[in-house]
Amino acid sequence: MDDHLNVVELRGITKQFPGVLANDQVDFTLRSGEIHALLGENGAGKSTLVNILTGLYRPDKGTIRVNGEVVDLRSPRDAIDNGIGMVHQHFMLVPTQTVTENILLGLDEPRFNMNLSHYDQIISDLGVQYGLQVDPRARIWQLSVGEQQRVEILKMLYRGANVLIMDEPTAVLAPQEIQELFITLRSMIAEGKSIIFISHKLDEVMAIADRITVLRKGKLSAEGLLVKDITKQDLAREMVGRDVLFQLNKVEQTPGDTVLAVEGLKAINNKGIQALRGLSLHVAAGEIVGVAGVAGNGQTELAEAITGLRPITEGRVIVHGQTLIEGNLSGQRRSSHVRQVIDAGVSHIPEDRTHVGTAPNLSITDNLIMKGYRQPPIARGWSIDSLSANTQAETLREAYDIMAPTVNTPARLLSGGNLQRLILAREISCEPKLMIAMQPTRGLDVGAIESVQRLLLQQRENGAAILLISEELEELSSLSDRIYVIYEGEIMGEVKEADPETLGLMMTGTRQEDLVEARKVSQ
Amino acid sequence: MTTKPSLLAQYRNGARFRLRMEPRMEQPGWLGLIVSLGAVTFALVLGGFVLMLVGGDPIRAYAFMAKAAFGDIGVFSDTLVKATPLILVSLAAVVAFRMRLWNIGAEGQFYLGAFGASLVVLTPLLPPETSPWLMIPAMMVMGMLAGALWGFIPGYLKAKYNVNEIISTLMMNYIAVAWNNYFIFDVWSEGGFQMSRQFPKTAWLPRLTDYAAQVPVFRGLTIHLGFVIALIAAGVVWWIMYRSRWGYEIRLIGDNPRAARYAGINIVRNTILVMMLSGALAGLGGMLEISGVVHRLQGAISSGYGFTGIIIAWLAKLNPILVVPISILFGGLLLAGREIQPSGIPMLIQGIILVCLIGSDFLFRNRIRLVRVGQEA
Numbered sequence A: 001m002d003d004h005l006n007v008v009e010l011r012g013i014t015k016q017f018p019g020v021l022a023n024d025q026v027d028f029t030l031r032s033g034e035i036h037a038l039l040g041e042n043g044a045g046k047s048t049l050v051n052i053l054t055g056l057y058r059p060d061k062g063t064i065r066v067n068g069e070v071v072d073l074r075s076p077r078d079a080i081d082n083g084i085g086m087v088h089q090h091f092m093l094v095p096t097q098t099v100t101e102n103i104l105l106g107l108d109e110p111r112f113n114m115n116l117s118h119y120d121q122i123i124s125d126l127g128v129q130y131g132l133q134v135d136p137r138a139r140i141w142q143l144s145v146g147e148q149q150r151v152e153i154l155k156m157l158y159r160g161a162n163v164l165i166m167d168e169p170t171a172v173l174a175p176q177e178i179q180e181l182f183i184t185l186r187s188m189i190a191e192g193k194s195i196i197f198i199s200h201k202l203d204e205v206m207a208i209a210d211r212i213t214v215l216r217k218g219k220l221s222a223e224g225l226l227v228k229d230i231t232k233q234d235l236a237r238e239m240v241g242r243d244v245l246f247q248l249n250k251v252e253q254t255p256g257d258t259v260l261a262v263e264g265l266k267a268i269n270n271k272g273i274q275a276l277r278g279l280s281l282h283v284a285a286g287e288i289v290g291v292a293g294v295a296g297n298g299q300t301e302l303a304e305a306i307t308g309l310r311p312i313t314e315g316r317v318i319v320h321g322q323t324l325i326e327g328n329l330s331g332q333r334r335s336s337h338v339r340q341v342i343d344a345g346v347s348h349i350p351e352d353r354t355h356v357g358t359a360p361n362l363s364i365t366d367n368l369i370m371k372g373y374r375q376p377p378i379a380r381g382w383s384i385d386s387l388s389a390n391t392q393a394e395t396l397r398e399a400y401d402i403m404a405p406t407v408n409t410p411a412r413l414l415s416g417g418n419l420q421r422l423i424l425a426r427e428i429s430c431e432p433k434l435m436i437a438m439q440p441t442r443g444l445d446v447g448a449i450e451s452v453q454r455l456l457l458q459q460r461e462n463g464a465a466i467l468l469i470s471e472e473l474e475e476l477s478s479l480s481d482r483i484y485v486i487y488e489g490e491i492m493g494e495v496k497e498a499d500p501e502t503l504g505l506m507m508t509g510t511r512q513e514d515l516v517e518a519r520k521v522s523q
Numbered sequence B: 001m002t003t004k005p006s007l008l009a010q011y012r013n014g015a016r017f018r019l020r021m022e023p024r025m026e027q028p029g030w031l032g033l034i035v036s037l038g039a040v041t042f043a044l045v046l047g048g049f050v051l052m053l054v055g056g057d058p059i060r061a062y063a064f065m066a067k068a069a070f071g072d073i074g075v076f077s078d079t080l081v082k083a084t085p086l087i088l089v090s091l092a093a094v095v096a097f098r099m100r101l102w103n104i105g106a107e108g109q110f111y112l113g114a115f116g117a118s119l120v121v122l123t124p125l126l127p128p129e130t131s132p133w134l135m136i137p138a139m140m141v142m143g144m145l146a147g148a149l150w151g152f153i154p155g156y157l158k159a160k161y162n163v164n165e166i167i168s169t170l171m172m173n174y175i176a177v178a179w180n181n182y183f184i185f186d187v188w189s190e191g192g193f194q195m196s197r198q199f200p201k202t203a204w205l206p207r208l209t210d211y212a213a214q215v216p217v218f219r220g221l222t223i224h225l226g227f228v229i230a231l232i233a234a235g236v237v238w239w240i241m242y243r244s245r246w247g248y249e250i251r252l253i254g255d256n257p258r259a260a261r262y263a264g265i266n267i268v269r270n271t272i273l274v275m276m277l278s279g280a281l282a283g284l285g286g287m288l289e290i291s292g293v294v295h296r297l298q299g300a301i302s303s304g305y306g307f308t309g310i311i312i313a314w315l316a317k318l319n320p321i322l323v324v325p326i327s328i329l330f331g332g333l334l335l336a337g338r339e340i341q342p343s344g345i346p347m348l349i350q351g352i353i354l355v356c357l358i359g360s361d362f363l364f365r366n367r368i369r370l371v372r373v374g375q376e377a
Helices: A046-053 A076-081 A099-104 A116-130 A145-158 A175-190 A202-208 A232-240 A299-306 A336-343 A353-357 A364-368 A386-399 A416-429 A446-461 A473-479 A500-507 A512-522 B007-012 B029-053 B058-070 B073-098 B106-122 B132-161 B165-187 B225-243 B245-255 B257-262 B267-294 B305-315 B320-340 B345-365
Strands: A006-017 A020-031 A035-039 A061-066 A069-071 A084-087 A163-167 A194-199 A211-216 A219-226 A258-268 A274-284 A287-292 A314-319 A322-326 A346-349 A434-438 A465-470 A482-487 A490-495 B017-023 B366-372
Touching: A006 A046, A006 A194, A020 A035, A020 A046, A020 A061, A020 A194, A020 A211, A035 A046, A035 A202, A035 A232, A046 A163, A046 A194, A076 A084, A084 A145, A099 A116, A099 A145, A116 A145, A116 A175, A145 A163, A145 A175, A175 A194, A175 A202, A194 A202, A202 A232, A211 A232, A219 A232, A232 A446, A258 A299, A258 A465, A274 A287, A274 A299, A274 A314, A274 A465, A274 A490, A287 A446, A287 A473, A287 A500, A299 A434, A299 A465, A322 A336, A336 A346, A346 A416, A353 A416, A353 B257, A364 A386, A364 A416, A364 B245, A386 A416, A416 A446, A434 A446, A446 A465, A446 A473, A465 A473, A482 A500, A490 A500, A490 A512, A500 A512, B029 B058, B029 B345, B058 B073, B058 B320, B058 B345, B073 B106, B073 B225, B073 B245, B073 B267, B073 B305, B073 B320, B106 B132, B106 B165, B106 B267, B106 B305, B132 B165, B132 B267, B225 B245, B225 B267, B225 B320, B245 B257, B245 B267, B257 B267, B267 B305, B305 B320, B305 B345, B320 B345, B345 B366
Parallel strands: A020 A219, A035 A194, A035 A211, A084 A163, A163 A194, A287 A465, A287 A482, A346 A434, A434 A465
Antiparallel strands: A006 A020, A006 A061, A061 A069, A211 A219, A258 A274, A258 A314, A314 A322, A482 A490, B017 B366
């Protein structure tokens, strides 16, 4: 291997944190002009490694070479001076300022007099060069998430980054935006940049990377595998340390009575725009029904409307033949609906685990009793039986494998996977008749995804009706008995067997009845 | 693995060290007490230097202050009298702050509570010869109702129209004072003085000194039944907060309102109810003060208790039980302060203690470690 081809070379990186060996003798090389994926479960040490490379942490042992020379990176500024730039998963942009202003923020030039139009031109040229078109005069809040990400990338390119570290760049993007990002990444490679791509999504990594390095529990599990030589199964094994079943055991069973019926649902979103336009669907007992769609087509509003969190202007939500929510045109918020829905045996796995699903500073116990504190044995008259609450919490912690020192630990100290298990434990333990699951596996690693999906299938076998709203097509097709496709607040159609092409067409707004014609046209 | 040489040995070998702070993952219960005690000690040492600077003898000054507040049973009784209204207004703040309702109107609710209690005696709703067994409870109920009303208004405005409660409760403090002034300057004024006539004995909370005839030791002890009521109130608030379903809802809303809504909790109703409970507690404080100490309605019944209560609530980390000892400490400071100097040094020492206590919160949340330069982990 020619040394000069390695833009970045990490050798024997070791980093000890109190109680954890975050990196143990990790080697990593980035060749010029490649996309090298860094793969690993949550807590495998990916973040520590890139934080060392961007100067946020200093390694206990090991050397860092950039373009063949040993460097000492003491701060992010040192890193960028060496041409290493990082695009964070959560953007660091000022919403009210323009693209150009954000890119120039913190730089020495321009000084007092900002000749903005001059810089607008430079940034616009830079965008054209790398296929990162974005209006330099637009304000950040006006941009889509994908465009904001481009601004982050441009920021690094403008600062002279030669090596770009992308931290889970697809986590916030819609499927088409991911495709656009991939095109951009390839064009940057063509321009001579090198990219470290951090992810735990196997499909994406297989699609974009040239080589893959896998970390497991702080150690190197596989270094620099060529993508063309390996399979997804191999990667999953390297990540988790055991074989992962991508084929879930789904028992054949005939659905029972209709549990949820939604009729002509209309609702508006937070911006006052019609988000649901007369949507109807139904779910039967013992059935998982998927809702597929590109993010932002009314999925969030649908879940909120069914669970009573969002007022509906028209239509009805019927659970077990009983009309729980009826639209009224004033669209007034009635919190009593949420209670009614909960009391009707509907559980809800919300999209936003930290902001909706849990209370961060309350204990695990307090979080687990959120739905059950009104009924005995936890409720005892006006008071809460803390003894039985704790017993129940202990049982659930065991059964759902929530990793925490005690049930009194505040929820904010739990990792994403554990938080999701806490929510599932709460929502499943009340033996729901109907479950609204919104993106239940988002942001989880392979092992956790598998366990969440198993839990859902188990609920299906127990005869629960499950409405699964997800953006992961693969997950939808492996779990669901039927799949509805949602587009701009309407159902485009319903399929039993998902084939990506049909789904794709419907997800972009073709109605099922028009599909045949659309095919003809495309041929 | 080789064992690490001790820090001292490393230092002798020329290693450089620096202090590093990191957030604490866990905050054990005893830590709060230790840190707070440490902060108070530190504040007293600091205050001692200032005393020396102005030519005083810090040891003597402190001894005098301690004696003035806690020295004998007589002054300690006075300290507890001072602590009584502080406990109630602090509990009022604790209840509201738990739900992140920034009720800074305890001062006004305190005044209104005094007014409500006075209504019973001065209107009079009950004749002066009514048995204290009826009179006192009636005054308590009216005081709490009036305080609750003063909490209901901003609570309703907040819940229905999202009116900022900080502004509304603050403004309503002024209204409450002016409202009381109207009555003491005009309606209930006694011979043109800016105070009402004295309440009949039946409206007085029993004091220990009232039993001096039977138990001579009680002579001069002004502590009244209100202190016991305040202790009971602290216990009740603790029970509500940590043992009741309602308290669970309050804590859940306070920590994450979106999660509370998702759990089917009625936030509008709770906002109003919590503001009313908060107002009722402060109102009870006002009732106890006029029925137990001043025995009439007059101006300046509170020396900013409502605002001191906010500080106490924070120092107690919103723990209703901790409110009690901290209120007693502040009661003692109020009392001892006046003994040595009308203003000046006592205010200064109070200020230093406050700053240190607030600053110590940092040590409670973070820990400081000595690390070797270049080996930071």
